[in-house]
Amino acid sequence: MDSESKTSTGHVTRKTVLRAALAAGMAAPAVLMGVPALARTLSGSEAALDLTPECDDGDDLTVPQMEGPYFKPNSPLRSALKDGPGTPLTVSGYVFGRACRPVSGVLLDFWQADANGAYDNTGFKFRGHQFTGADGSFKLTTIVPGLYPGRTRHLHVKVQAPGRPILTTQLYFPNEPRNNTDSIFDPRLLMTVRDAGGGREAAFDFVIDVPQNPGPTPTATPTTAPPGGTWTAGRSYAAGDRVTYGGVGYVCLQAHTAMAGWEPPNVPALWRIG
Numbered sequence: 001m002d003s004e005s006k007t008s009t010g011h012v013t014r015k016t017v018l019r020a021a022l023a024a025g026m027a028a029p030a031v032l033m034g035v036p037a038l039a040r041t042l043s044g045s046e047a048a049l050d051l052t053p054e055c056d057d058g059d060d061l062t063v064p065q066m067e068g069p070y071f072k073p074n075s076p077l078r079s080a081l082k083d084g085p086g087t088p089l090t091v092s093g094y095v096f097g098r099a100c101r102p103v104s105g106v107l108l109d110f111w112q113a114d115a116n117g118a119y120d121n122t123g124f125k126f127r128g129h130q131f132t133g134a135d136g137s138f139k140l141t142t143i144v145p146g147l148y149p150g151r152t153r154h155l156h157v158k159v160q161a162p163g164r165p166i167l168t169t170q171l172y173f174p175n176e177p178r179n180n181t182d183s184i185f186d187p188r189l190l191m192t193v194r195d196a197g198g199g200r201e202a203a204f205d206f207v208i209d210v211p212q213n214p215g216p217t218p219t220a221t222p223t224t225a226p227p228g229g230t231w232t233a234g235r236s237y238a239a240g241d242r243v244t245y246g247g248v249g250y251v252c253l254q255a256h257t258a259m260a261g262w263e264p265p266n267v268p269a270l271w272r273i274g
């Protein structure tokens, strides 16, 4: 189903969020605007495949899947897992919260089989963790995992926003014959994949259980400028401090020093509209 077609529910839609982000003067509207375009350009068959959760009403979180027997804690911090031969693969995307806003600082811990379908259970080959950037994006550079008995082709990942529960799940490749016989396979976890430069480029957006304010909208914008001045990167704020950002008033929820990328609409853990 097209993520932008489901507008009759009255819930917040991706378009609405994007418009709100633009109205609020968020730092990365170009990145946000690129998200649906990315999903479209990478998929030649999205009409037939329910590719990713619809980030429109908070009800469609990325589904969990079993961890399996090969997870190991303490993977190295790295986004490139080129630990052996194989077809180059990149996986890129965004992590969104319940209100379809990108979440920064999210831990993504990937593990996978090598090209022969074997996991490294003594070392950390094809294992690594990374964090989403300020715009909620991530990129994994690796190889296409090999097949092993009983399973279709897949990647494993754990996704965790700071202070939130861990989402353990798996990502799948379209047009794999074993997708039809693997009882664990879930089409909601299919990546969009295309051939590129002798390798594969995949995309997947996660939607995780992070409560978020849907953000300011033109009809729900407090207009009274509270005391405290305009939100400013580099300034220290205490719980209860009030600022304005993008014409909207916010109340600080916990003491912190503001940073670029932590604009109030981006960090519901730090600011609420008020």
Ligand SMILES: [Fe+2]
Pocket (backbone or CB within 6 Å): 068, 070, 113, 151, 154, 156
């Ligand atoms: Fe596996």
